[in-house]
């Protein structure tokens with residue numbers, strides 16, 4: 001997460017904020033007009049009269065206590081199994097180097113093994129099976145203190161290559177043996193599907209910005225092929241069977257980023273990158289290669305079912321610090337892609353495709369996300385909202401304001417959104433689309449700078465100053481998913497009711513949580529929420545009683561939230577995907593033992609956590625965990 005929105009952009013919210021700054025719904029109702037009242041009442045109506053007849057699950061498990069200690073906990077009657085940790089060979093035939101616990105695997109080994117810091121993840125059923133499929137998985141970033149035997153410094157060319165190979169994506173095959181209490185999942189190795197995508201993997205650039213002068217570099221004068229993807233955070237699965245992943249905090253990977261392009265400053269590029277890559281890989285030195293940063297910040301699409309497919313960067317969806325991207329279909333089968341960027345005071349977007357989805361899977365829809373209209377969201381204080389088109393030549397998006405063509409609008413999506421007066425949000429993370437009620441949900445994880453002097457104040461959608469806890473916002477489009485306007489409200493404001501500061505209490509019905517991040521619906525219609533409080537925030541102050549990061553389920557019909565899983569010390573829980581039968585759930589434990597600086601001390605690699613191996617002298621590892629009910633039942637039921 002970063003914070004570089006310095007635009008004055010005093011939207012309507014800041015003006016109205018004075019009358020709508022009270023966070024709880026009752027008070028918001030008092031300040032809202034009739035439209036707002038309708039908006040607040042509508043979700044209950046919508047949820048109790050779902051558009052489809054799919055069965056809605058209720059919370060059938062026993063909630064667990066807040067997590068403490070270096071262990072993963074699930075409710076009674078559930079079994080959690082570690083499936084795929086950092087460093088496990090992904091399963092490429094004849095190239096399966098074993099993980100070495102001392103960090104001594106080479107860069108070449110790492111390119112054949114699962115990367116670090118597992119994040120967004122999707123299960124792709126093979127032939128519709130719930131016991132045999134593929135997992136496509138992001139590796140968001142690296143802790144170089146754990147990645148190398150001697151840690152981050154001195155950084156060498158070989159260490160940079162290993163760090164780059166521990167980023168990107170993995171695809172691996174999984175199979176369940178047996179059923180009920182005896183069931184277990186395993187990676188299938190070798191597998192013809194097994195793949196790694198690293199900073200050396202060619203990605204095709206498609207859509208309106210492909211070939212744009214701002215995307216051309218010495219190594220790629222056409223501006224149509226980028227080596228690699230990085231800082232991939234959330235994920236989703238498209239209705240045509242591909243994997244979408246967002247390139248989130250790409251700006252931290254570049255050095256030399258000040259004063260090259262004026263527009264780099266709006267993205268927070270720095271003189272020195274966080275990973276020192278620029279010292280050993282010149283393309284990450286923005287002073288020498290000023291267009292290279294423009295080639296990251298896109299949503300990437302991967303077809304895991306075709307191991308020969310070329311991954312694609314979809315420029316029509318805009319360039320941002322994308323957490324991820326999620327697809328709904330209009331009634332006439334056009335793709336509507338929602339996304340947001342996790343940075344303080346940044347924005348929520350949607351893209352509406354021109355063409356309709358075709359039968360025939362990935363191949364038949366290869367160009368679907370290349371043509372259409374991108375919008376940015378404005379949330380108004382009366383409980384309604386509007387999608388503002390990011391279209392060259394419309395409104396202020398003209399050459400006079402620095403946008404020569406649509407490609408430039410897409411490369412500078414943030415700057416274009418500033419000019420349109422979009423609403424500055426409290427760090428949008430994951431989105432989830434309720435196919436039944438058609439409400440769209442988004443986690444806004446926190447924003448401690450909301451209301452600080454010189455920063456935007458509270459508004460109706462982001463109603464708390466010094467927002468340490470975060471909230472979940474939701475909206476229902478007017479008409480169909482391509483609607484120009486919508487109604488919105490908050491599912492919940494996170495917090496702990498025992499806190500003394502009013503803004504940190506929240507209004508959760510049920511188990512407390514802070515810093516919501518991962519989000520998704522299970523096949524039975526429950527909404528699952530995962531949390532990401534940072535090591536610097538946890539176990540003290542307003543988050544003290546909330547404990548380890550966790551996963552909870554919410555029945556959106558009643559609003560009840562119940563704690564389902566707690567992770568080991570200083571981990572984040574992220575990534576969630578279910579088998580089609582809803583009976584196996586895959587989640588990721590990211591960076592167990594995270595240190596306050598995000599970089600471990602190689603002399604004390606397990607000082608905060610030694611999960612999941614608990615080996616003497618070992619190191620903590622991010623890992624995919626699969627969860628089942630001992631009786632083989634539906635998760636959450």
Ligand code: FEO
Pocket residue numbers: 001140233234248323342429517
């Ligand atoms: Fe990578 Fe916004 O979490």
Ligand code: CA
Pocket residue numbers: 233234323429430517518532574
């Ligand atoms: Ca996240």
Ligand code: CA
Pocket residue numbers: 429445517532
């Ligand atoms: Ca987060």
Ligand code: CA
Pocket residue numbers: 532572590591
């Ligand atoms: Ca994290």
